[in-house]
Amino acid sequence: MTDRKLKGVALFRAALTNRKTSAMLVLGFASGLPFTLLIGTLNAWLGELKVSLATIGVLSWIGLAYAFKFLWSPVVDRLRLPVIGELGRRRSWLVLCQALLAAALWGLAATDPLSAIGAFAGIAVVAAFLSATQDVVIDAWRIEIADDTATVEFLSAVYQLGNRFAALAGGALALVLAARLDWPSVYVGFGFVMLVAVAVTIFLPEAKLDAADAAEPLAGHAVPDRAQRRTALAIVAVCWTWAIFTLGSFMVSALQPPVPGVTAPSASDFTRMTGPWIIVATVIIPALVAGWTRRLPQHPGGGEPMGGLRAAADHSYRALILPLAEIVDRLKWGAILVLAVILLYRIADSIWAPFAFPFYLDFLGYSNDEVAFASKLFGVWMTIGGVALGGFLLAAWGRMPTLVVGGIVAALSNLLYADMALGGAGIDGFARLFGLDSIGVDPRLMRLLIAISGENIAGGLAGTAFVAYISSITAREYSAVQYALLSSMTFLVGALGRAATGEAIDVYGYANVFFVTAGLGGIAVLLVLAEWWRSRAQVEVSRV
Numbered sequence: 001m002t003d004r005k006l007k008g009v010a011l012f013r014a015a016l017t018n019r020k021t022s023a024m025l026v027l028g029f030a031s032g033l034p035f036t037l038l039i040g041t042l043n044a045w046l047g048e049l050k051v052s053l054a055t056i057g058v059l060s061w062i063g064l065a066y067a068f069k070f071l072w073s074p075v076v077d078r079l080r081l082p083v084i085g086e087l088g089r090r091r092s093w094l095v096l097c098q099a100l101l102a103a104a105l106w107g108l109a110a111t112d113p114l115s116a117i118g119a120f121a122g123i124a125v126v127a128a129f130l131s132a133t134q135d136v137v138i139d140a141w142r143i144e145i146a147d148d149t150a151t152v153e154f155l156s157a158v159y160q161l162g163n164r165f166a167a168l169a170g171g172a173l174a175l176v177l178a179a180r181l182d183w184p185s186v187y188v189g190f191g192f193v194m195l196v197a198v199a200v201t202i203f204l205p206e207a208k209l210d211a212a213d214a215a216e217p218l219a220g221h222a223v224p225d226r227a228q229r230r231t232a233l234a235i236v237a238v239c240w241t242w243a244i245f246t247l248g249s250f251m252v253s254a255l256q257p258p259v260p261g262v263t264a265p266s267a268s269d270f271t272r273m274t275g276p277w278i279i280v281a282t283v284i285i286p287a288l289v290a291g292w293t294r295r296l297p298q299h300p301g302g303g304e305p306m307g308g309l310r311a312a313a314d315h316s317y318r319a320l321i322l323p324l325a326e327i328v329d330r331l332k333w334g335a336i337l338v339l340a341v342i343l344l345y346r347i348a349d350s351i352w353a354p355f356a357f358p359f360y361l362d363f364l365g366y367s368n369d370e371v372a373f374a375s376k377l378f379g380v381w382m383t384i385g386g387v388a389l390g391g392f393l394l395a396a397w398g399r400m401p402t403l404v405v406g407g408i409v410a411a412l413s414n415l416l417y418a419d420m421a422l423g424g425a426g427i428d429g430f431a432r433l434f435g436l437d438s439i440g441v442d443p444r445l446m447r448l449l450i451a452i453s454g455e456n457i458a459g460g461l462a463g464t465a466f467v468a469y470i471s472s473i474t475a476r477e478y479s480a481v482q483y484a485l486l487s488s489m490t491f492l493v494g495a496l497g498r499a500a501t502g503e504a505i506d507v508y509g510y511a512n513v514f515f516v517t518a519g520l521g522g523i524a525v526l527l528v529l530a531e532w533w534r535s536r537a538q539v540e541v542s543r544v
Helices: 008-017 019-048 053-071 073-078 089-110 117-145 152-180 183-202 226-254 267-273 275-295 308-331 334-344 353-363 368-397 399-421 425-433 443-473 476-488 492-496 498-508 510-543
Strands: none
Touching: 019 053, 019 089, 019 117, 019 152, 019 183, 019 353, 053 073, 053 117, 053 226, 053 267, 053 308, 053 353, 053 476, 053 492, 053 498, 073 117, 073 308, 089 117, 089 183, 117 152, 117 226, 152 183, 152 368, 226 267, 226 275, 226 308, 267 275, 267 498, 275 308, 275 334, 275 492, 308 334, 308 476, 334 443, 334 492, 334 510, 353 368, 353 399, 353 498, 353 510, 368 399, 368 443, 399 425, 399 443, 399 510, 425 443, 443 476, 492 498, 498 510
């Protein structure tokens, strides 16, 4: 590949003519398709069947599999599968995940959500776990297979291109097809698409085991002794296991058929009473444990007898404890504020995301075709515009001012949807003020386009600023793994609150809930302002 980066059509042509990049295009599609079908499109199906929003909120917890995937990534990275392991470390895992994903999509198609929501949810949970695991393997394959021609940067660009194609197929195309066929047929069809990915995966080039793979995982790192490392891992493992078990148990109980005379579990009560403890178990305690390990006597890592379990434990320690320990040690008490910003910055849009399709299709009465165009086609360009605006503001103003503006507009965009829920008078006035009501677009569709434009531009701007912020926190030595760890926390609070949000919409209505989510976004802005003050104070102290 030349020094000039390929773009647009040239990038697409290279993906079709180069074995590695064309395979990456397919893998990007295979990664994005189940994510889109499970996290977004599934809610359109459930909304069409009039499944309660509280149930949709509980079911949306399947998305936590993508946030938690770093927990089992060390095992996936090292475990050789029996029988199909002959295909190679990466290919065997990919074939397994993709084949089972196809079966899971067929299982969803064969299950009636109205009469068997528990079984439907169980299949969706398994599918999300498989999809998240596939992402772990694809990320590893992309890094390992890169060379001087097909660089990591180029393969990453092709991966994103495939991911975008999958978002269009699993989003817009699925909505259009469902309007003409039915949802089970759509999911059966996409199950066969995953089998195409299996066929491509079998012929993927497999990276050979190199010196980095064979090296001891803790070599070159200063770490406590093995017993102390084992204790730290055990504490974190117990906390995460409890959190996952607690969430899973509530999902099972909440999705059971109602029993006469027995009060159904309340998502609001669970979120209020148990949600904070889940945050403590998954974020606060691991951070404290990581800080504790830094205060212990340190020794050069490596040079110890290695077995299968010991190697897995050391890989887990390197992936989970070391990166967090470095952050806590570097930021000290400032880590509390940083983690608070990461947990809450995107709450204004993440907490109600699963209810977007039910809001458009069921509550507002738009057709599948209208939503497909406005949300998945037109909306994509608005997101790109928001990303471009975010990049411009980062260059012109800097990171923290852009982060503040992103938080403000993300919170305010919720008011557009509140106005939509109340009839859209404010949006109609905006359209008349700028002459948008005279360009020949149906006023009702124009209302949807304006609301989605505002939300997507705000989301693109906020997302760009947030990526820059998280990237600035990471240390060069742990940049990739720290970014993965911190970004996985981004939607944790929002995801935990979704079940209660669905319940609140059922009781109080969309408009009131959108006003509340806008207020929650305001809290995130206050935290960013506090973090801005902290970071400036830290810079001034370092200059003294």
